[in-house]
Amino acid sequence: xxxxxxxxxxxxxxxxxxxxxxxxxxxxxxxxxxxxxxxxxxxxxxxxxxxxxxxxxxxxxxxxxxxxxxxxxxxxxxxxxxxxxxxxxxxxxxxxxxxxxxxxxxxxxxxxxxxxxxxxxxxxxxxxxxxxxxxxxxxxxxxxxxxxxxxxxxxxxxxxxxxxxxxxxxxxxxxxxxxxxxxxxxxxxxxxxxxxxxxxxxxxxxxxxxxxxxxxxxxxxxxxxxxxxxxxxxxxxxxxxxxxxxxxxxxxxxxxxxxxxxxxxxxxxxxxxxxxxxxxxxxxxxxxxxxxxxxxxxxxxxxxxxxxxxxxxxxxxxxxxxxxxxxxxxxxxxxxxxxxxxxxxxxxxxxxxxxxxxxxxxxxxxxxxxxxxxxxxxxxxxxxxxxxxxxxxxxxxxxxxxxxxxxxxxxxxxxxxxxxxxxxxxxxxxxxxxxxxxxxxxxxxxxxxxxxxxxxxxxxxxxxxxxxxxxxxxxxxxxxxxxxxxxxxxxx
Amino acid sequence: xxxxxxxxxxxxxxxxxxxxxxxxxxxxxxxxxxxxxxxxxxxxxxxxxxxxxxxxxxxxxxxxxxxxxxxxxxxxxxxxxxxxxxxxxxxxxxx
Numbered sequence: 361x362x363x364x365x366x367x368x369x370x371x372x373x374x375x376x377x378x379x380x381x382x383x384x385x386x387x388x389x390x391x392x393x394x395x396x397x398x399x400x401x402x403x404x405x406x407x408x409x410x411x412x413x414x415x416x417x418x419x420x421x422x423x424x425x426x427x428x429x430x431x432x433x434x435x436x437x438x439x440x441x442x443x444x445x446x447x448x449x450x451x452x453x454x455x456x457x458x459x460x461x462x463x464x465x466x467x468x469x470x471x472x473x474x475x476x477x478x479x480x481x482x483x484x485x486x487x488x489x490x491x492x493x494x495x496x497x498x499x500x501x502x503x504x505x506x507x508x509x510x511x512x513x514x515x516x517x518x519x520x521x522x523x524x525x526x527x528x529x530x531x532x533x534x535x536x537x538x539x540x541x542x543x544x545x546x547x548x549x550x551x552x553x554x555x556x557x558x559x560x561x562x563x564x565x566x567x568x569x570x571x572x573x574x575x576x577x578x579x580x581x582x583x584x585x586x587x588x589x590x591x592x593x594x595x596x597x598x599x600x601x602x603x604x605x606x607x608x609x610x611x612x613x614x615x616x617x618x619x620x621x622x623x624x625x626x627x628x629x630x631x632x633x634x635x636x637x638x639x640x641x642x643x644x645x646x647x648x649x650x651x652x653x654x655x656x657x658x659x660x661x662x663x664x665x666x667x668x669x670x671x672x673x674x675x676x677x678x679x680x681x682x683x684x685x686x687x688x689x690x691x692x693x694x695x696x697x698x699x700x701x702x703x704x705x706x707x708x709x710x711x712x713x714x715x716x717x718x719x720x721x722x723x724x725x726x727x728x729x730x731x732x733x734x735x736x737x738x739x740x741x742x743x744x745x746x747x748x749x750x751x752x753x754x755x756x757x758x759x760x761x762x763x764x765x766x767x768x769x770x771x772x773x774x775x776x777x778x779x780x781x782x783x784x785x786x787x788x789x790x791x792x793x794x795x796x797x798x799x800x801x802x803x804x805x806x807x808x809x810x811x812x813x814x815x816x817x818x819x820x821x822x823x824x825x826x827x828x829x830x831x832x833x834x835x836x837x838x839x840x841x842x843x844x845x846x847x848x849x850x851x852x
Numbered sequence: 853x854x855x856x857x858x859x860x861x862x863x864x865x866x867x868x869x870x871x872x873x874x875x876x877x878x879x880x881x882x883x884x885x886x887x888x889x890x891x892x893x894x895x896x897x898x899x900x901x902x903x904x905x906x907x908x909x910x911x912x913x914x915x916x917x918x919x920x921x922x923x924x925x926x927x928x929x930x931x932x933x934x935x936x937x938x939x940x941x942x943x944x945x946x947x
Contacts, residue, residue: 461927484901559907573907602913669888682867687869693931703868703942711870719869721878724886726867727855736853736892742903744896749904783882784889800907827906 364389365529366846369433369586372532376422376432383422383432387415387476390434394478394530396852397503402515404439404497404523405447406479414476421474430593431474436531438522439480440487441467442566446477450568451495452485454688454713456695464566465598466535466577473593478531482521483774485715486685487542487570490521490789493779494717502550502772503528503847507814513772516546516789519580526580527847533581533590537567539574539714540673541793544805548640548767548818551807551845553587553835554580559800561591563598571680572603574673574797582844584806586837588612591828607826608679615829616836621655623830626760630666631792632770640766640817643809647764647819650841661760663751668744669795670787674836675728675741676798681718682725688713720783729802747802749799756824762834765792767805767818796822804831808842816845853891854884 364386367375371716374567375381391408411434442448442460449455453736463471469479484494491514492500500520502513504527516522519536526534529695536543538556547554555578562577569575579590592613597606627648632641648658690696690709697708714722728737769791796803804827805818819838824832855863860880866872916931925938934941 410886456933458931459932527898542946560910572906599913599915603907603910605908605910606913638859659887665896668893668896671893674886674890675893686868692929694933696933699943702945704870705943706868707865707870710868714869719867720879720882720886722867722869723860723863724883727859727887730863733853739903740893740896740898741890742905743898743901745904746901747896747898781881782885784885787889805878833925 365393367532368519368583369532369581369589370583372433376427383418383476384412386432387411387434387478390478390531397530397846399851400501400503400524400528401498402452402482402500402521402528402530403436404449404477404482404521407446407477410446411476411478418474418476428472428474429589430470432476433474433532434476434478435470436478436522436525436534437467437483438483438519438535438537438539440483440568441535442568443467443477446480448480448568449496450486450639451483451497452713452715452718453496454694454710457631458693462566464635465563465600466567466590466594469593469596475593481525481534484518485522485718486568486681487518487537488681488717488721489517490541490545490786491778492517493775494715496715499775500524501704501775503851504550504772504815508650512775514549514696514775516549518542519546521574522580523552523554526550526552528851533579533586535577537575537577538797539677540797541577541790543580544793544803545768546791547805548807548816549772551816551847552580552582553584553804553806554578555587555591555804555828555831556796556802557591557828558802559597560603561802561826561828563596563601563604565598565600569684571677572684573680574677576847584832584839585613585616588616609749610829612829612832615832618833619834620651620837623656623761623834624759625651625656625658625757626661626763627658628661628663628666628763628765630663631765631832633791639811640769642687643817643819644764644766647808647838650838651764656834659760661758661763663755663795665744665747665751666795667746669748670791672741672744672748673794673798674724674787675737676745678721679729679738680725682722682729685718685722701822708839709820711733745798748795752799752801757846761824762830763822765820765822767792767820771811771813771817773814792820800830801825802828806833806835806838807845808838810845853887855880855887
């Protein structure tokens with residue numbers, strides 16, 4: 361029998377439907393792969409008993425013809441999603457052994473559609489990071505290595521465990537969240553596909569909050585089609601999230617293979633950064649050529665406020681984080697460190713429970729929201745955000761259907777390489793992705809080539825609000841031209 | 853704008869994060885690096901621009917003002933680090 365962990369999600373779905381194999385077999389193959397890949401540190405909790413029970417249940421339903429859209433498909437879940445009675449930590453010490461008595465809406469919908477949970481995936485603490493090095497469970501290792509080197513590379517972040525697990529065949533797909541690039545950047549670093557849908561497309565209920573006006577859930581998988589299948593199950597209106605949008609979820613898979621002839625693709629000149637590597641530049645031109653060859657029309661566009669997106673993000677996101685993370689006080693859940701009075705108890709608990717990056721961001725957020733500074737920082741940043749969004753609106757109003765950019769300024773870097781004294785160096789990883797969160801738009805990262813050291817590189821497509829379908833159609837064109845990217849197995 | 857050591861201690865207290873004297877210079881350097889980075893926003897002309905308050909243009913949804921959940925006190929306190937019956941236990945707040 362073929363290796364069940366190397367199938368695409370769509371192939372596995374067909375194999376299950378044709379009874380070529382069972383969900384229990386498929387699930388066991390993945391559990392074995394996970395056991396053999398612990399060196400990657402992708403999973404922070406494996407749930408084999410629950411996985412097998414869910415797989416048996418799925419097999420019974422498939423036998424009755426009631427499998428559902430994801431019947432029997434094993435998935436990994438980012439540890440930011442609350443899973444009922446299964447430890448959920450956001451990879452922070454402050455949540456301790458928190459076992460939610462409830463299930464997030466997104467995962468509830470995945471289980472409704474028949475999916476199987478393999479375990480919880482590593483991420484940067486509270487999703488704050490671009491390399492998965494801030495997790496209290498330690499860094500995740502990228503399954504990719506530079507040619508001729510065994511140096512360990514980061515998988516990107518914050519959804520680094522999700523990206524690493526999908527790229528290494530430790531699940532058929534995974535959930536992620538994206539606040540400034542946390543799905544698209546790790547997808548690019550590991551040679552897989554990741555989409556951040558439009559803000560409001562997926563419910564945020566039951567997802568540990570980082571920056572509420574920017575956070576959005578989305579899927580990772582090894583093909584564009586597979587992410588389309590997953591997003592259909594994840595998306596949808598939820599009365600429990602007032603920002604979730606009440607509009608029908610299309611059959612995203614139907615967009616795969618749809619002609620892109622006549623679509624106008626914007627190439628934003630502001631994304632051509634000074635000192636950008638020639639490899640990234642070439643990849644970008646190559647992607648544009650592929651879309652043109654498929655019948656799309658390329659137009660140069662201008663998004664004049666692009667350079668202000670990252671600084672505005674580093675006011676808005678920490679401000680919202682400082683407010684959201686106020687709930688971790690050692691009273692209702694998680695770890696507690698005692699003190700002589702209640703304030704000391706709060707301060708000791710938060711000093712011991714939060715890691716360095718989280719403390720840094722909570723403090724910046726506290727500062728920019730504090731009396732006397734609110735107008736100069738937070739209010740100004742929210743005004744700049746209006747301008748960033750307007751740039752995109754103007755561009756779409758000129759008939760542009762989607763925008764093509766690089767996904768990241770470089771390929772994956774080494775563990776420990778960018779954790780020096782200056783936090784800005786790490787923040788610059790998100791320079792191409794963060795604009796999309798600021799404007800609430802959908803963005804997909806698709807692998808498109810390799811750098812000189814043999815590491816995967818990705819392109820990003822940015823769409824109109826709620827037009828994920830066009831991104832899937834265009835993404836598939838790039839995928840067809842670029843092919844698939846599979847790391848050489850060295851672990852386990 | 854940049855912060856001095858006293859401001860770092862004040863922010864840490866507002867954020868309810870205990871910091872040691874040894875940590876202050878390090879935090880001060882990092883916070884100032886971030887504040888210097890965001891300083892470039894001051895060159896943007898925001899005259900007459902509305903601050904963004906809603907990412908998607910939609911009306912705030914309101915649910916009916918009725919009790920729709922409850923009677924789950926066991927679940928609510930299940931994860932508490934210190935509890936008695938259905939109460940969270942904290943150090944004495946009122947003398």
